[in-house]
Amino acid sequence: MKRKFMAILLCCFLALQITPIYADNHGNNGAAEETNNQNRRNWLTAGGGCVGGAILGSFLPIIGNAIGCVAGGVAGYFVPNLMTGDNDPGQPAGAALLQKTNA
Amino acid sequence: MKQIARFAEYCVTGGLFWLCMISFYTLSVIPAGEDNFFVSGLTLWNNWIIVFAATLTNMGSGLEKVLFAAGLLAIFFTGLILDMISPRFFNSLEAYIFKKKFLEPNQSWLDPLMLENDVFIQQSYKQYLESNWFECCVKHKKNYARVKAFIQSYLFTYASGSHLEAVTDKIQIWRTSRSLAMSMLVLAALLSLTYAIVVNTETLSTATLGTTVIGIPILLLVISVSVNVSMFQRLWMLIAALTYTTICKEQPDILKVSRIEGRSRQELLETAKKIKAEQQKKAAS
Numbered sequence: 151m152k153r154k155f156m157a158i159l160l161c162c163f164l165a166l167q168i169t170p171i172y173a174d175n176h177g178n179n180g181a182a183e184e185t186n187n188q189n190r191r192n193w194l195t196a197g198g199g200c201v202g203g204a205i206l207g208s209f210l211p212i213i214g215n216a217i218g219c220v221a222g223g224v225a226g227y228f229v230p231n232l233m234t235g236d237n238d239p240g241q242p243a244g245a246a247l248l249q250k251t252n253a
Numbered sequence: 254m255k256q257i258a259r260f261a262e263y264c265v266t267g268g269l270f271w272l273c274m275i276s277f278y279t280l281s282v283i284p285a286g287e288d289n290f291f292v293s294g295l296t297l298w299n300n301w302i303i304v305f306a307a308t309l310t311n312m313g314s315g316l317e318k319v320l321f322a323a324g325l326l327a328i329f330f331t332g333l334i335l336d337m338i339s340p341r342f343f344n345s346l347e348a349y350i351f352k353k354k355f356l357e358p359n360q361s362w363l364d365p366l367m368l369e370n371d372v373f374i375q376q377s378y379k380q381y382l383e384s385n386w387f388e389c390c391v392k393h394k395k396n397y398a399r400v401k402a403f404i405q406s407y408l409f410t411y412a413s414g415s416h417l418e419a420v421t422d423k424i425q426i427w428r429t430s431r432s433l434a435m436s437m438l439v440l441a442a443l444l445s446l447t448y449a450i451v452v453n454t455e456t457l458s459t460a461t462l463g464t465t466v467i468g469i470p471i472l473l474l475v476i477s478v479s480v481n482v483s484m485f486q487r488l489w490m491l492i493a494a495l496t497y498t499t500i501c502k503e504q505p506d507i508l509k510v511s512r513i514e515g516r517s518r519q520e521l522l523e524t525a526k527k528i529k530a531e532q533q534k535k536a537a538s
């Protein structure tokens with residue numbers, strides 16, 4: 151059990167270390183690069199939605215996890231794109247949340 | 254004394270939850286592209302404290318006490334809520350671990366005990382033991398609760414006081430750890446869902462976005478599950494040892510059956526039935 155746990159923890163730490171490799175390439179602002187970047191973002195937010203949905207879905211084990219994962223993934227993929235038009239892209243992260251909280 | 258311990262337990266879990274929430278809120282309001290994340294966070298906290306202290310000074314002295322009491326109540330209430338909802342999230346995992354790590358390895362001496370009390374427990378025990386992992390996690394959670402409650406009540410009926418104190422202490426620690434794990438789980442869900450859906454992440458680099466929405470929540474999930482599982486295993490290891498020694502002391506006849514080696518479960522159960530019938534005959538004569 152302890153070995154398994156250590157292995158999982160190590161994988162998580164490695165994943166955290168690897169992510170900067172896929173960081174944005176700010177030096178090249180070509181259209182293809184921009185689309186690529188946007189795609190990557192979409193998949194990342196979809197992954198985030200999937201993880202969050204699966205955690206919330208634990209309320210109803212296995213079936214709830216699956217439903218939460220799919221629903222969160224779909225929402226994570228499509229909702230940020232819908233919201234992009236409403237918000238000023240230059241504003242800091244969290245400002246949208248702050249605006250919503252204040253409202 | 255126990256009420257104070259419970260109050261402290263709820264305060265600890267509620268306090269950690271609100272600390273997690275404040276950290277999460279801080280993380281979401283720090284502007285993207287900030288070089289020193291840690292210093293920006295501390296500066297932000299410092300500003301909040303200054304504003305809060307100034308507001309309190311302007312409003313008068315009585316308000317401080319009211320706010321302190323309200324804060325304490327909120328923390329206590331949060332701890333209570335976490336304690337109440339955490340079984341819902343961790344029950345299926347615990348049901349599986351309980352079967353794999355406690356019932357199956359100790360089946361040889363648990364079977365005769367369950368048979369001895371067949372009127373109450375035998376059907377639930379049999380169904381639960383014969384279920385596969387899916388049934389165990391989803392379908393037979395009531396049977397799990399019933400078997401668990403039976404073993405605990407057996408221990409509370411027959412075990413001596415000093416042993417019970419160790420068990421109640423372990424149970425309390427396990428419940429606290431489960432609530433702490435729950436608060437980490439809530440933070441993980443909030444972090445991933447808010448950053449994936451609600452917050453505008455246009456200015457965040459993909460590396461930061463990936464770490465925030467996937468890396469940190471998965472890490473929190475792993476930590477919370479492992480904390481809960483390890484505490485649960487420790488608790489039931491102690492309960493298994495205590496139940497066995499209590500049976501040895503109080504009802505040693507039950508263990509006669511488990512000492513017959515090289516026989517199938519069905520044969521053991523039949524032998525247990527025979528021994529029970531003989532005992533009943535003796536008692537009648």
